[in-house]
Amino acid sequence: MITLTLLHPVQLKPVQCWTFDDESVIRIGRSTDNHVVLYSAVVSRYHVELRRVNSVWEVESLGANGTYLDGKRMTQVPIRNGMIIRLARSGPNIQIHVGVSASHEATMLAGDRTVPQQPQLNAVAALDDDITQPLPAMGVLESQVPERSTAMEPPSEKPSLSGNITCAHLRKTPDLRFCIDCGAPLRVQQTIGRYQVVKLLGQGEMSFTYLVWCDGKHWVLKTLNPNWVRHPKALDLFEREAKALSQLSHPSIPHIVDFFTIERQPYLVMELVSGRSLFQQVTKWGAIPQKQAIGWMLELCEVLEYLHQLSPPVLHQDIRPHNLIRRSAPTAFGEIALVDFGAIRVLSLEAKHRTSAISYSAPEQYQGEISPASDLYSLGTTLAFLLSGQDPGEFYRYREQGYRFYAEYVPGLSPEVVQVIRKLTHPEISDRYASAPEVSEALRQII
Structure with missing residues (x-):
């Protein structure tokens, strides 16, 4: 044996x-x-x-x-x-x-074997406490145009009790959001194609994200903010990103199950990932111990190595704690899921709208010069946030190297971590780590 x-x-x-x-x-x-x-x-x-x-x-x-x-x-x-x-x-x-x-x-x-995903009902029941974050705008498996068109608008604060509710179990009560027997939604806000909208998960400048129900399962549906639907570049980026990323197959990246359009409004349907973002984790419980934070960054390095080795490389462009989900049910490959790829968000930056991404993003991204080194830069600012609990924007200064992120100002960092973060966030791309495996090796030396 x-x-x-x-x-x-x-x-x-x-x-x-x-x-x-x-x-x-x-x-x-x-x-x-x-x-x-x-x-x-x-x-x-x-x-x-x-x-x-x-x-x-x-x-x-x-x-x-x-x-x-x-x-x-x-x-x-x-x-x-x-x-x-x-x-x-x-x-x-x-x-x-x-x-x-x-x-x-x-x-x-x-x-201690691999922890399986919890049943759908348990995962969804936890959503009121462990909020699922918006997932990546990616993927085209099949283009399917529903016969019925429904305009997308943010749901009202008091959702309608109307809708095609198929659950017939006797134990359902008005105070429940989901049936405790089958997991089906008991309150449907609206229907988009064949998907029943259960609740709004996230609403940003560029997109809306919803929890939906279809074919006996819960999914996540993401679409462009209607204000951007008439923007040709936004539509083009949304669709090109979906087609390019549909080929991804990695356990730490949610899978796409559908892509369709209704009256020019594009929709993506994705695997549901239940858990808290690392931003929520730190905001609620404070800074993360060094060994744990580095462990999560090592998981992320493995995902970036996969993305960056593809031909052509796939770039995330928006790595930050908000887009890293600590799964409620970890897998054999770790706890962290990487969500919400950021190509569409480039338009927001071009329009001079400031978002929380600015504190984490490499300076060259704002000049349209994006490379794998840009993703690696964000590893440094993300690690600084996890270890300190403070927004990285507080540690940018004008000094001998001009305006840049100075890790030595972040409280509580060990000298070894400061050295790694300084190299990750160097203003010059050529002075950063060359690849995700190189970052992994440097982080392993610390622990």
Whole structure:
């Protein structure tokens, strides 16, 4: 028997385990025909192979980015019970147990396996406390124009009780928002195509985001603010962004399920992510401990590495605590979901409207010069907020390097963190970190 355990990237606690009784060869990689499938941009399609030769197990590295044991790159070594290998320098950690201890490990992990998503009803019931943030404006799976047209307007504060409510359970009561038996909405504000609007989740200058119900599930629907629908550039950006991002497949990025247009008004329907934004987390409970904050940034670095390695690279353009959701139900890949891609928001910046994004964004974004380094810049200002609880805008100054973010003014930061944030937020792109894996390596050195 052999047990493989996926460990948390920072705390090295068990996250998920796989137990094999009879296999003599076990493969780990990104391809779905592996015994253990790990989605990560740095993991090769076939990254590691474990083989049993007589009574001895050995592990061989097959991946282009290498496999590391005790910090050193390995090729082929005998397996020691309890050894931990890392797939690539910034990839996942796998602990290996063999024999009797493997069976014991599997038993001990019974309560520490991957946390599944909670049932839809529980996730939605928590929305009144844990507000789901607006999700990314992205994705085209199928273009479907509903037969019925409905104009989009922000719902009134007192929602209408009318609508196509299909729930027939006897236990529904007027004070409930959702049926406790099936999760169906008991109060529908309006209908857009085949989607029933349950509540307004967010209303910004550029877009509205709603919780909707369709086909027995809750989704998130996002659309342009009607004030921008007649703006040709806004429509073009919305649609181009949707088409470009529909190909994304990453567990930390919500999936798109529909894209359609009604009377020129575009709509995106997305996976529901339940939880609090990191902005809400800090606002309610205060600054985050250094180890936890860096752990979240390491998760984000992995997502950015995936996005930036695509051809052409996909840029988020609006990384800040408001757009990082700490899931109510973590996955094997971590707690953080990255939402609300910001291409449309560029119009707001061009129009000289100040938003909370300004404190977090790289200076070149306001000249239209956007690159992967712009996303990395925002990692620095976001980390400063998490560790201090203060808006990064308070720490911009005119000094020897001109007007820039000075991490040394942020209270409570260790010298090592100050050094990393200064490099992340350097005004010159060439003086920042070159890639997300390079940022990961620097953060790992701190913890």
